[in-house]
Amino acid sequence: MATKTPSTLRIGYRYRPGRLAEKYDAIVIGSGMSGLTSAALLSDLGWKVCVLEQHYTAGGFTHSYERNGYEWDVGVHYIGEVGAKTGTRKMFDYLSGGNLHWAPMDDEYDRFYIGDKVFNAVAGKDEYRDNLIRQFPREEIAIDRYLRLLAKAGSALRAYGMKRSFGFWHYLLMWPYLLWKSSRFLFRNTYDVLSELTSDQDLIAVLCGQWGDMGLPPRQSTFLVHSMIVRHYLHGGYYPIGGSWRIADSIIPKIQAAGGEVFTYAAVENIVVEEGKVRGVLMKDGHRIECPCVISSAGVGNTFQKLLPADIAEHAGYKRKLQNVEPSIAHLGVYIGLKSTAEKLGLPKTNFWIYPDNDYDAAVERFVNNENEPFPVVYISFPSAKDPNYLERHPGTATIEIVAPAPYQWFEKWRDKTWGKRGDDYDAFKAELGERLMNHLYDKLPGLRGKVDYYEVSTPLSTNWFSGYQHGELYGLSHTPTRMQQKWLRPKTTIPGLWLTGQDILTCGVTGAMMAGMLTTTSIVGMRKMAPLLKRIYS
Numbered sequence: 001m002a003t004k005t006p007s008t009l010r011i012g013y014r015y016r017p018g019r020l021a022e023k024y025d026a027i028v029i030g031s032g033m034s035g036l037t038s039a040a041l042l043s044d045l046g047w048k049v050c051v052l053e054q055h056y057t058a059g060g061f062t063h064s065y066e067r068n069g070y071e072w073d074v075g076v077h078y079i080g081e082v083g084a085k086t087g088t089r090k091m092f093d094y095l096s097g098g099n100l101h102w103a104p105m106d107d108e109y110d111r112f113y114i115g116d117k118v119f120n121a122v123a124g125k126d127e128y129r130d131n132l133i134r135q136f137p138r139e140e141i142a143i144d145r146y147l148r149l150l151a152k153a154g155s156a157l158r159a160y161g162m163k164r165s166f167g168f169w170h171y172l173l174m175w176p177y178l179l180w181k182s183s184r185f186l187f188r189n190t191y192d193v194l195s196e197l198t199s200d201q202d203l204i205a206v207l208c209g210q211w212g213d214m215g216l217p218p219r220q221s222t223f224l225v226h227s228m229i230v231r232h233y234l235h236g237g238y239y240p241i242g243g244s245w246r247i248a249d250s251i252i253p254k255i256q257a258a259g260g261e262v263f264t265y266a267a268v269e270n271i272v273v274e275e276g277k278v279r280g281v282l283m284k285d286g287h288r289i290e291c292p293c294v295i296s297s298a299g300v301g302n303t304f305q306k307l308l309p310a311d312i313a314e315h316a317g318y319k320r321k322l323q324n325v326e327p328s329i330a331h332l333g334v335y336i337g338l339k340s341t342a343e344k345l346g347l348p349k350t351n352f353w354i355y356p357d358n359d360y361d362a363a364v365e366r367f368v369n370n371e372n373e374p375f376p377v378v379y380i381s382f383p384s385a386k387d388p389n390y391l392e393r394h395p396g397t398a399t400i401e402i403v404a405p406a407p408y409q410w411f412e413k414w415r416d417k418t419w420g421k422r423g424d425d426y427d428a429f430k431a432e433l434g435e436r437l438m439n440h441l442y443d444k445l446p447g448l449r450g451k452v453d454y455y456e457v458s459t460p461l462s463t464n465w466f467s468g469y470q471h472g473e474l475y476g477l478s479h480t481p482t483r484m485q486q487k488w489l490r491p492k493t494t495i496p497g498l499w500l501t502g503q504d505i506l507t508c509g510v511t512g513a514m515m516a517g518m519l520t521t522t523s524i525v526g527m528r529k530m531a532p533l534l535k536r537i538y539s
């Protein structure tokens with residue numbers, strides 16, 4: 001039975017060939033939310049699952065790390081739909097055996113600084129509406145029409161997910177329902193849909209104030225994903241008590257209980273395909289693990305360009321299909337530690353979104369073409385303020401995180417250098433970008449000047465190094481209208497025994513990845529076997 005490594009933030013069991021069981025029913029590549037969800041659900045159906053994670057800790061983007069007495073999350077700032085017994089909450093409760101708890105953020109969960117104006121989003125459907133109308137009193141009709149569109153998008157989103165997991169006969173049977181629920185407006189770009197409701201550019205900017213949650217500004221994103229995100233947070237934002245690493249920590253026992261394991265430092269080099277079928281994986285250390293069922297949550301780019309032999313990926317048509325999708329933008333992260341508590345420093349449980357003006361698309365374009373232009377969005381989050389247990393782990397301290405987009409190309413020249421040793425020019429560039437981001441923090445909270453004890457900056461190369469995304473992408477594939485209509489982005493591949501899961505087959509977000517894990521499990525075992533389990537989860 002596995003034990004944790006000495007630090008509580010290193011979860012999972014260190015891989016050694018000798019620690020593997022003789023036989024597994026499935027191998028999952030990657031231990032992010034989607035990989036763990038697939039593994040846990042299969043485990044509950046009696047499968048023995050081996051999860052292989054290349055990083056030193058399990059969790060993918062839900063992992064946290066410690067340095068200098070502080071703890072930061074890398075890819076979780078807030079999660080919606082967990083404040084009541086929603087489907088999302090029931091799935092989290094089930095996977096974690098009821099051991100994952102949630103703390104609500106302030107009612108004002110998102111604050112938008114747009115140029116010199118300040119707007120916000122508040123928790124609760126009616127409260128959200130009334131608050132918008134207070135901010136835009138002349139736009140009541142547009143706001144109500146917008147909320148009706150969001151409601152329509154809700155059931156269409158479910159149909160979208162179902163389509164991804166159905167086999168041919170199921171699809172045929174459900175086709176009238178799916179057709180009824182599919183709407184073309186979902187695949188239009190967000191700006192076009194919204195500009196038919198209103199010409200108020202500030203209102204459009206506020207409605208799209210969370211565009212950073214999927215990485216595409218309104219003229220490039222699909223209304224489908226926009227509406228999914230707004231709906232997700234409509235009843236407020238929540239934070240996993242104890243930190244985001246608790247997500248993986250609470251799910252792993254389910255996998256172990258069925259005889260499976262989550263291995264860290266376990267980089268998969270290749271997916272082994274022989275005679276047209278998956279036979280297992282080849283590890284980076286040369287060890288081969290036999291298994292007829294391999295689920296990849298490592299992203300479709302990695303799966304088809306790196307893990308599968310090139311001739312097989314090409315023969316199966318994936319090389320051509322990949323030309324229709326592109327990586328999402330990459331990001332910078334600033335991880336800040338302060339030697340005082342969130343309460344004493346007055347840090348809010350509200351995310352800040354800082355924009356130079358209300359034309360998000362133009363700001364992105366200016367910035368990607370010229371690094372000296374203002375950041376098109378700066379996102380600031382206050383994790384220690386959100387976590388009621390933080391001080392038990394790190395007494396007398398507080399943390400802040402900043403996220404901002406940054407093209408991978410700016411960093412590409414250092415890609416072959418080792419983490420921590422990329423040279424003075426890289427360090428100087430990073431420091432300059434970090435300083436600019438820190439100034440945004442001081443601009444909004446001037447009282448913090450002189451109180452920061454430590455901060456460090458991550459770049460797209462850090463994302464590449466720790467999470468394996470080839471272009472340091474923030475959210476896997478870019479959520480463009482074209483990507484969202486790619487029918488091949490589904491769990492079942494054309495290579496027998498190879499399955500996909502993760503943010504690339506549905507949408508980004510911890511919940512998106514969790515639902516992808518559920519769809520993948522359903523696709524593998526079939527609806528007949530899955531239905532009783534789903535009934536247990538959702539009853």
Ligand SMILES: Cc1cc2nc3c(=O)[nH]c(=O)nc-3n(C[C@H](O)[C@H](O)[C@H](O)COP(=O)(O)OP(=O)(O)OC[C@H]3O[C@@H](n4cnc5c(N)ncnc54)[C@H](O)[C@@H]3O)c2cc1C
Pocket residue numbers: 029030031032033034035052053054055059060061062074075076077078079266267268269297298299302331333403466467468469474475501502503504507508509510511513
């Ligand atoms: C800065 C940032 C902030 C975010 N904030 C939020 C938020 O507030 N709320 C929210 O809901 N979502 C947020 N997200 C998005 C969310 O974290 C992700 O969409 C989601 O966690 C992705 O899960 P996944 O399972 O698809 O992939 P991942 O979590 O990326 O898991 C894939 C795993 O595969 C592993 N892997 C890759 N290649 C190999 C290999 N060859 N061998 C073994 N293992 C391999 C990787 O190391 C990784 O652990 C954020 C993301 C980022 C980057």
